[in-house]
Amino acid sequence: MNSKTTGARIGALAFILAILLAPTAYSQEKFPTKPIILVIPWAAGGGQDNSARAITPQVGAILGQPLVIVNKPGAASATGHISVQDAAPDGYTLVQTSTPIITLQYLHPSSGVSFKKLEPIVLFSYSPAAIFVKSDSPYNTLKKLVDYAKANPGKARLANSTNGGIWHISGMAFAKEAGIKITHVSTKGSAADANMVLGGHVEGMVGGPGDVYHLVKGGKLKMIAIAEPERSKLLPDVPTFKESGLNLVLFSYYSWLGPKGLAPEKVRTIYEAVKKAAESKEYRDFCANQAVTISVMGPKEFAKFLEETDRRYKTFIEESGIKAE
């Protein structure tokens, strides 16, 4: 054995040892030190998925580690949520979600999904509830629709995309505030809702602008009211419910949560990164295209918001008697 081979062998041994011992070095590093998994409890191509893909590159650039999106659809989004609830609270598994963390508690109690088992991190944008009608519909203002509904109780039909979901709840809230009786038709998704409206099978649909904005831009649908506190800058021509005297502020949102018990410093790190990413040009362009409103809520504000909407939606679901199980 000559010195060259010995040297090479020692070098190889050192190399192997270094690789074996390297992971132990991570514990002293700043969070995050490896890619973060973002679970999306819906199939790829949907609203939450698209929004995630629009913001994660920027967040990853700020944090210095990529965000890996994993779609886990199934079981009415319960599977995806549970996988994060059960994950280790080390900050490397997060979920992007919306109202189901509240509504699933009452619609599917056996699923075990609840916002109480998750740690709120940040809410970064939202899609307010809106009523859409066909562009040539006779009920092309909110007043005309309400008048028609008052004169013909139960005859006005509004489609929504999930029974007990946020748009259904919005429709029910609208009916309650306006003192009218509406027939709600639940379908499989916003595409089916749009089909029903365009074909004249229902008077209108309740949904978020993001899902069907392209039909509004294309002149096929008209948004007659939006559940915002004041007119959206993206949609200045759409009157708010408030202008007609109906106090309605409801929306689906885009937010990140982690497993319960996630360390406050890590929550802060992720929140700051997302807050910055939400102001990026890429994300702003995406939201402008989809009529999504950017608005950031930090962990404490978000937690309070969840408690409050939990109380509101619980009453709604109980009053309306929706029971999935």
Next chain:
Amino acid sequence: MDTIHNVLFGFSVILTPVNFGLCFGGVFLGTLIGVLPGIGPAGCIALMLPFTFSLPPVSAVIVLAGIFYGSMYGGSTTSILVNIPGEAASVITCIDGYQMAKQGRAGRALGIAAIGSFIAGTVGVVLLMLVAPPLAELAVKFGPPEFFALIFLGLTMLVYLSSGSKLKSFTMAALGTIIGMIGNDVLTGISRFTFGIKGLYDGPGLVPVLMGLFGVGEVLFNIEAPFKRSVFETSIRGLLPDRRDWRDSMKPIARGTLLGFFLGILPGPGNIISTFISYAVEKKISRHPERFGQGAIEGVAGPEAANNAATAGAFIPLLTLGIPTGGTMALIMGALIIHGITPGPLLIANHPEVFWGVVTSMYLGNFILLILNLPLVGLWVKILKVPYGILFPLIFLFCIIGAYAGNLDLFDINVMIVFGVIGYVLRKTGYDPTPLVFAYILLPLWEENFRQSMVISYGDLGVFFKNPISAALLGAGFFFILLNLFALGKSKKLSGEMGEAKN
């Protein structure tokens, strides 16, 4: 003239080395995915989505669309060779395709599947190009009452789906209906038959059920008895369809194309449903219906044309209105949205390069697929020579991957195995699972559309007859039923007379 300009424009977009290569890559990958049982186009597109983000929008859609219609070519391969569908739209091809393979005509079956797919795909793109906007308008006229009536018409065809005892067919359909009821009800959100099991909230799932019944079930059935493969060793007479095959297949391909295209435009799994309907129609029209189930090439040509035409049709609502007809199209729509292009009524005007680029890429893709698949027929046929002991674990593996890939949930694999056992039992007792699948897909849709119709009509049953389209479809359905009853009565009378004449 306008259209020709647009087509030339489209070709100028796609005939760049990059886009050409991506088109080739997409359809090649799609074919591969179609061949592998279990993993379908939806799963593959979802996986490929992140890779397309760095591409320009047209290129991204070219690849993803290529995967979609490419998989419709490949799916028939395993259906024909080993009686296991590559994906849901190839279930029907198993029936006669496998019989043809057993008779040494595998190459001809594969060939006619490829050629039929090419013709249907190309005609579909031409129709897409010429009549997309008016057809999209027609499609939105289909509301719940119209769908109810259409499915009713389709259900009258159920009886043609399998040979043998009608009672057994209906038993299978009833079982399929019951299994289809499992899951969340769309209208009320109530869980039915889930017994609190999370994995069943959305139902057992199409892929686990199909791969279980047709994949795992077939494998279990074959490994039990020493599987006689000798029949495949006999020389494969000719690798491509001969004159007779052509003559028999031309009209089924034509019919399948039109059928598939129109069913593809409507929301729902048009590419799957159209294969069932095409098979039933061919059997009904045929002068020798008894040949179906014994290796009738019409039973391969028609459905394979239908599923390809349906994928072309599926692009119409997406590209003209921005409404996806199902999960796979929603994925492609997502890919466009990520690139900042929201498909909708303004797509053709604002982004003509996307619309015409995609349309012309489909011409190119179909052509590439034909050239790719025909020579490959000789290669695929060699798979038959692989010892079953090596083949079946591989098939089983791919089925497991396919079942898992949908929701990344291990529960789906359990569902698949349960249905695999069920499929094995059915085969042993002589029951054909095809009507089960047909009912599993259609009956829940039928119920959903009925109840939605009742909600929007405020409970008026007459809604089905007041709307012209649904009235026409219901009328056609009742007409077929009466026709069958009449034919039944006639044949009974005839056999009665013949019985008397004999005495």
